[in-house]
Amino acid sequence: xxxxxxxxxxxxxxxxxxxxxxxxxxxxxxxxxxxxxxxxxxxxxxxxxxxxxxxxxxxxxxxxxxxxxxxxxxxxxxxxxxxxxxxxxxxxxxxxxxxxxxxxxxxxxxxxxxxxxxxxxxxxxxxxxxxxxxxxxxxxxxxxxxxxxxxxxxxxxxxxxxxxxxxxxxxxxxxxxxxxxxxxxxxxxxxxxxxxxxxxxxxxxxxxxxxxxxxxxxxxxxxxxxxxxxxxxxxxxxxxxxxxxxxxxxxxxxxxxxxxxxxxxxxxxxxxxxxxxxxxxxxxxxxxxxxxxxxxxxxxxxxxxxxxxxxxxxxxxxxxxxxxxxxxxxxxxxxxxxxxxxxxx
Amino acid sequence: xxxxxxxxxxxxxxxxxxxxxxxxxxxxxxxxxxxxxxxxxxxxxxxxxxxxxxxxxxxxxxxxxxxxxxxxxxxxxxxxxxxxxxxxxxxxxxxxxxxxxxxxxxxxxxxxxxxxxxxxxxxxxxxxxxxxxxxxxxxxxxxxxxxxxxxxxxxxxxxxxxxxxxxxxxxxxxxxxxxxxxxxxxxxxxxxxxxxxxxxxxxxxxxxxxxxxxxxxxxxxxxxxxxxxxxxxxxxxxxxxxxxxxxxxxxxxxxxxxxxxx
Numbered sequence: 001x002x003x004x005x006x007x008x009x010x011x012x013x014x015x016x017x018x019x020x021x022x023x024x025x026x027x028x029x030x031x032x033x034x035x036x037x038x039x040x041x042x043x044x045x046x047x048x049x050x051x052x053x054x055x056x057x058x059x060x061x062x063x064x065x066x067x068x069x070x071x072x073x074x075x076x077x078x079x080x081x082x083x084x085x086x087x088x089x090x091x092x093x094x095x096x097x098x099x100x101x102x103x104x105x106x107x108x109x110x111x112x113x114x115x116x117x118x119x120x121x122x123x124x125x126x127x128x129x130x131x132x133x134x135x136x137x138x139x140x141x142x143x144x145x146x147x148x149x150x151x152x153x154x155x156x157x158x159x160x161x162x163x164x165x166x167x168x169x170x171x172x173x174x175x176x177x178x179x180x181x182x183x184x185x186x187x188x189x190x191x192x193x194x195x196x197x198x199x200x201x202x203x204x205x206x207x208x209x210x211x212x213x214x215x216x217x218x219x220x221x222x223x224x225x226x227x228x229x230x231x232x233x234x235x236x237x238x239x240x241x242x243x244x245x246x247x248x249x250x251x252x253x254x255x256x257x258x259x260x261x262x263x264x265x266x267x268x269x270x271x272x273x274x275x276x277x278x279x280x281x282x283x284x285x286x287x288x289x290x291x292x293x294x295x296x297x298x299x300x301x302x303x304x305x306x307x308x309x310x311x312x313x314x315x316x317x318x319x320x321x322x323x324x325x326x327x328x329x330x331x332x333x334x335x336x337x338x339x340x341x342x343x344x345x
Numbered sequence: 346x347x348x349x350x351x352x353x354x355x356x357x358x359x360x361x362x363x364x365x366x367x368x369x370x371x372x373x374x375x376x377x378x379x380x381x382x383x384x385x386x387x388x389x390x391x392x393x394x395x396x397x398x399x400x401x402x403x404x405x406x407x408x409x410x411x412x413x414x415x416x417x418x419x420x421x422x423x424x425x426x427x428x429x430x431x432x433x434x435x436x437x438x439x440x441x442x443x444x445x446x447x448x449x450x451x452x453x454x455x456x457x458x459x460x461x462x463x464x465x466x467x468x469x470x471x472x473x474x475x476x477x478x479x480x481x482x483x484x485x486x487x488x489x490x491x492x493x494x495x496x497x498x499x500x501x502x503x504x505x506x507x508x509x510x511x512x513x514x515x516x517x518x519x520x521x522x523x524x525x526x527x528x529x530x531x532x533x534x535x536x537x538x539x540x541x542x543x544x545x546x547x548x549x550x551x552x553x554x555x556x557x558x559x560x561x562x563x564x565x566x567x568x569x570x571x572x573x574x575x576x577x578x579x580x581x582x583x584x585x586x587x588x589x590x591x592x593x594x595x596x597x598x599x600x601x602x603x604x605x606x607x
Contacts, residue, residue: 158388200390220407220466227406229437251385253410253434254443258385 002341003104004028004074005334006093008081008280011039012323013315014109015063016330022072024334026341029074029101030067031081033276037064039111040316041323047141047191049323050183051217056142060323080276081106084284088310088340104341105310107333108294109326110280112271112316115166115174123162123267124238130245131238131265134161134181137188147192147199149264155196156263160247161185162235163205167270167320176291178270179320182209185268186218189228202229202262204249233258238265271320284311293319304333310340347375354380389439391586396436398584399479401472408433414460414470420453427453429460429470432477444477448486452478483585494521504570507560510553 007017010032021028034043038060041049046056067073076095083094084106093101117125117133124131129151140147149156163185167178182205189201208230210219222228235249244261251258273292274280281288287307289295294313297305304312314333315326348354358381365377396402408430415421415430427450435444444451454474461471481487489497498517502509519526539547560566582588 200388202388223409224407224466229406230409231438232410251438254385254431254438254440256383256385260385260388 002026003089003102005337005341006031006081006091006101006103006106007109008032008106009039009109009111009315009317010034010037010064010067010075010077011109011111011315011326012041012060012063013111013317013321013326013330013333014039014107015060015067016327017107017109017314017334018067018073019063019070020331020334021337022067022070024338025072026338027072027074029076029103031076031079031095033078033080035078037067037075037077040114044114044135045139045142046135047138048187050180050187051214051324063327081283084311091310105312105337106284107304107312107314107330107337108280108284108286108306108317109313109315109330109333110274110276110294110317112273112320113275115178115269115272117165117267117269119172120165120169120267122237123165123235124240124245124265125267128238128240128245128265130156130263131267133165133267133269134184134188135269137192137266141188141191141195146195147264154263156199158262159189159192159199159201159264159266160235160245160260160262161189161201161203161266161268162238162247163203163208163268164234165267165269166272168206174270174272174291176270176320177209179209179211180322181268181270183211183214183218185266186210186214186222186228188266190218190222190226193226193228200229201226202231202260204231204233204235204247206232206234271316274317277317284308286311286313289319291319293317302336304329304336310337312337348378348380355383357381358383385438385440387439389441392439392441392444393437395585396473396476396480399476399483399581401469401474402476402480403472404466404468405433405436405473405476407466408437408468409466410434411465413463413465414468417459417463419455419457419459424450424453426450429454429474433468433470433473436473436477445481445486448481451481452487452490454478480585483581483587491518491522494518497521500574504567504574505559506557507563507566508558510550510557512550512554513557 004027005021007014007028007030010030014030015037018028018030036042041056041060048054049056049059052059068075079095079097081093082096084091086092089104091103091106093103093106114135117123130149132150137147147156148154163181166174167176167181185203189203192199192201208219232252233249235247237248239246239248244263245265246259247262247265248259277288277292277294285308287295294317295307296313296318297307304314306313312333314329315321360379360381361375362373362377364373393405397405410430412430415428418427418429420427432444432447432451451474454471456471458471461469464470482489482493495518498514498521499509502514516526
């Protein structure tokens with residue numbers, strides 16, 4: 001007999017880890033603080049995913065269904081882990097609900113927290129209703145409502161997407177690149193142009209990081225097929241003339257200040273470390289790296305290790321991560337954990 | 346009041362009122378000097394569409410401003426103000442007034458097509474330059490260029506007769522561009538032709554100048570070509586918002602409208 005594995009967090013990485021464990025005949029307990037599985041793509045109502053183009057509710061929803069239907073996976077919702085003691089192969093986890101679980105290993109798939117745009121007040125979020133986040137636009141699309149200005153429900157004729165909101169910004173202590181926002185924004189820009197062909201979409205960037213194969217599928221395609229315009233400018237301020245939103249900055253390619261009116265401004269918000277990371281670090285006795293994400297052990301000996309033997313980590317808990325890579329890391333961490341849950345016969 | 350680093354300011358942006366009194370205070374002359382804002386306050390989304398509607402400009406929206414075109418440009422090497430990358434950007438963002446500042450150098454493109462081969466995105470910058478020069482002419486921002494005169498003379502003769510006669514083309518081109526027919530090099534060339542060409546050929550050429558022979562059965566081809574050319578011109582004018590001129594052009598096909606303001 002082997003001991004079960006504790007998987008914390010039921011997003012893409014956690015779902016993949018649980019599924020992988022069950023597929024090799026191991027029991028696992030999947031804990032999530034939310035009232036349902038799926039993580040950010042489901043809880044935040046993402047629309048079509050990069051790069052598959054599948055709706056989040058179908059793609060991640062399918063993973064949730066497979067996990068929920070698997071008898072080897074014991075799903076515990078609305079709860080968190082409050083204590084985690086013992087040694088590799090023989091841990092005891094205490095849940096907030098009071099349950100005590102004997103597990104051989106734990107995989108932390110605790111994800112990230114969306115950047116709260118209120119922390120960049122100069123960009124107008126919270127002040128002007130037509131300044132929204134990429135997550136809100138995802139929700140407009142996934143709900144079927146369509147992209148509309150929140151102030152009066154009109155179809156926007158001109159949309160600005162500001163990249164690096166809550167990323168690459170020492171002013172607010174966020175020095176990392178959130179990795180996915182460029183691609184997500186290009187994807188959203190194309191979806192906006194598809195729904196509203198008369199709406200012009202401008203993306204304000206410092207650098208474009210649609211890495212790897214996303215280059216053609218998102219960066220190039222958004223320009224070549226959808227005529228999305230990219231402007232190299234870090235926006236200084238978002239204000240309003242009472243009718244439309246005014247975006248101010250410097251167009252660095254013509255070396256001139258710009259004050260351009262828009263109907264809607266979208267913040268491409270980044271990935272913060274999960275707000276619970278300090279507590280998680282304390283409970284599980286693990287280290288965080290300098291930005292506040294969960295620190296990883298040596299990648300070359302075995303993947304998915306944290307600083308504590310027997311405790312593994314996967315997905316955006318370790319830093320900004322794509323959904324596909326989170327899924328791969330969840331599976332990899334599950335494989336790496338097998339040695340800790342096996343009992344010698 | 347003296348302005349430091351005045352050379353950095355465009356002269357037309359410096360405004361001074363010779364006679365100005367504000368609230369009873371005389372601020373005439375340099376006391377009233379102010380600098381007009383150079384802020385870009387809006388994008389004109391029509392400009393890119395207009396250039397894209399002209400032959401060569403179709404792929405302009407692909408540009409991501411890498412600068413390969415400018416870097417490879419033959420003319421830029423001689424005139425640093427000749428910057429295709431910059432103009433493509435102005436067109437894409439609709440900064441028309443900025444583009445017009447360079448109206449007198451945009452036509453200088455020599456069509457070497459080095460940019461065409463350097464461009465990583467197949468924007469076809471040489472085509473964009475051609476389309477932009479064409480746009481400037483159609484909108485009346487620049488006079489018709491000599492090469493446009495030549496093209497029109499050449500094409501006009503083909504349309505009319507189904508063939509070309511070099512002597513007539515040169516005469517027509519010189520007339521259109523206000524050049525004297527008796528130019529030293531031309532006189533010298535004709536002299537040598539007369540000296541070396543077979544008499545029969547000289548007679549044929551001379552007769553062709555006088556008789557204006559046509560290709561047999563050219564009438565139907567001519568009608569079809571003219572219909573197509575007219576159709577293309579109308580499409581372009583409509584795309585450029587020159588609708589009023591479309592009507593005018595319909596009545597005077599042989600004299601394409603010029604000098605129109607949008």
